[in-house]
Amino acid sequence: MTRASWIRLAVLGSAVALLEVTCRLGWVSRHAVIAPSEMVRGAWRALGQADVRRDMLLTLSTVAQSFVLAILVGFAIGVALHRMPRLRRALDPFLASYYAVPTFVFYPVFIVLFGLNRWPLVAIGFLFAVVAVAINTLDGLSRVPRAFLRTARAMKLSGAQTLARIVLPAAAPWLFTGAKFAVAYSFIGVIAGEFVQAGAGIGFAIAFAYNSFDSLTMYGLMILLFGIVGTINMTLWSYERRLYARRGGR
């Protein structure tokens, strides 16, 4: 481990210790924040309950569905826009301001449209994620060096061969960036939706625990969720860094 990682570990460790001490001494109301050791106890207890495990699996599978849909559709949009430069130019300002729009407001419309089941959640996660995939696909495709494509033509590669042997490998880091965002944004969309209106899932379970003043379960579920999402995101992030470093920066 590098020096920075050690310092980071020390900083995080002392932050947790500080919170523990403040809570134990009663400096913050135990109705607001509970001690980290209590949070871990809550997480452990929650993990032992069958319905919590079911909620977690449900959330994960919803996220997976929205992720897969976002990847497929986003990639298709990216490729299509790459082929149509004029449409791309016209759409460019809208793509660039897409994330300024609180997409979230359409959640109620989806509920009316699909009914109160998992599909509105998939749809909102999808909407959050799909444009990031499309933008990064577009970005990757337009960064494939011209010389590569000329080489493909010189070697008389077919369209499919060019795609598989040249374009996709050259654009791979950007495609990966798109996938990384798709994971993070699917999680954000699905869990936000579960908070607002849903009958199951980990976001719903946290909101439920909050409404019934069960702070042990609430904080337990919260650190479980942050643990899972954080581990997935950070793994993707560090892999991505290596991917770009290998080709000498972005």
Added chain:
Amino acid sequence: MHGAADVEPVVTAEAPPGPRSTALADTTLVIIAFVAIWQLASWIIGRDILPAPVATLRRLGAIMADEDFSRHAWETGRAFGTALVIALLGGLAIGLALGAHRLSGEVAEPILVALYSIPKITLYPVILLLFGLGISAKIAFGVIHGIIPVAIFTMNAVRSLRGVYFRAAKAMRLSPLQTAATIIIPATIPEIVSGFRLGFALTLLGTLIGEMFASQRGIGYMLVKAMETNDVLTVMALALLLITLATIASAILLSLDRKLHKRALPT
């Protein structure tokens, strides 16, 4: 611009430029096509589920004419404005400090990235318990969404500055504050504006989400109320309002962003 894309999916490699007049016409065409698709979808799915554009506009007019609306809008505007100022200034300060001190930056970067990508909505019970119902909870919600991208952008911009700038500051015996104000900020202003653009969008999102949960006033509250009573027309009208405002604001910031990046000297 190493690392900026860690948080930024939005700046695309710029599309090849075309003549300005056709670009404007194309954008208009896109808007017309969008409205046409909306109308068509409304016919197919049914007016009760997806209201048509004209009906939505009419409802929006009715909502805006209502005297309650200006109170709600003012409330949202005040919360968003305060949150935006805190997020931008706070993010700038954090980013400058972490960027100028390399080791601190290295220590903090993964933490910032992790914080950026977790679903922060999960923290709403904690925010509510700490701040109580009302405007401060909304502001806090906006700030936790907006401050991190501004900090990451600023940090990466300062990091990629050439060492000669810092050496010059040292030679002129500038204080840290002077160095920031007269050298670092002017040198990194294009990246700072990019960060502000993302910070603006996320602060708006955070403030609205905060209002949906933690408030009895504001546009987010109106949305949630309409949602609970299944009033799709009002939801669509408010969504249209928010989308239009957000897109216009973002377009202004985007053009400023691109202008500054074009003007900036290659480093």
